[in-house]
Amino acid sequence: MNNKRRQQLVAAANPLLTAGERIELATVVKVGSVSVKRKLATAAVVGVLTAGTVIATASPRPMYLVMTDQRILFFEVDGLTGKPRKLLMVLPRELVTATPVAKALLGLGRVTQLEIDGQEQGLKVLFPPVSKADAAGFAAALRTAV
Secondary structure, three states, X not given: OOHHHHHHHHHHHHHHOOOOOOEEEEEEEEEOXXXXXXXXXXXXXXXXXXXXXXXXXXXXXXXXXXXXXXXXXXXXXXXXXXXXXXXXXEEEHHHEEEOOOEEOHHHOOEEEEEEEOOOOOOEEEEEOHHHOHHHHHHHHHOEEOO
C-alpha cells in the first residue's frame, strides 16, 4: 500500500480511537472466502453472457485493516477511488486468536484464520502480494490458535 493511501487510512481511523490508543498496523487485506461452487457459477454466467470473450472469478472482499494496541478495525474500500470509506467491523484484540501464517494460493500472498471468542465461525484474512510482508507481524501480535 502506498504512503498516500496509508495516510488516508490513518486519517479515517484517528477519530475512532480512544484516548491513548495507538495504531500499530495499517494495511490492505482480503477478508472472507469464496466457495468453489460460487467461483464456478460466476465464471459460467460471465462466460455465457460474453460468449466466452471475458473470464471472471469471484474473490474475497478487499478491506483496509487497522490494528491498534486494543482493537482491529476493518474499513470498506471505495471501488472507484480506492480510498477508505465506512467502518465495517471492530474486533477487540483480547478476543481474537490467529492461526500461523501460511502461503496463499501460488505463494503470492499470505493467509491467516482469525478465531473470535464466542463465535462459531472464524474469519479468513488474506494478505495480497502488496501487503504480504505485514502478515507475520499481524499474526504475531495476536494470541496464537492451536
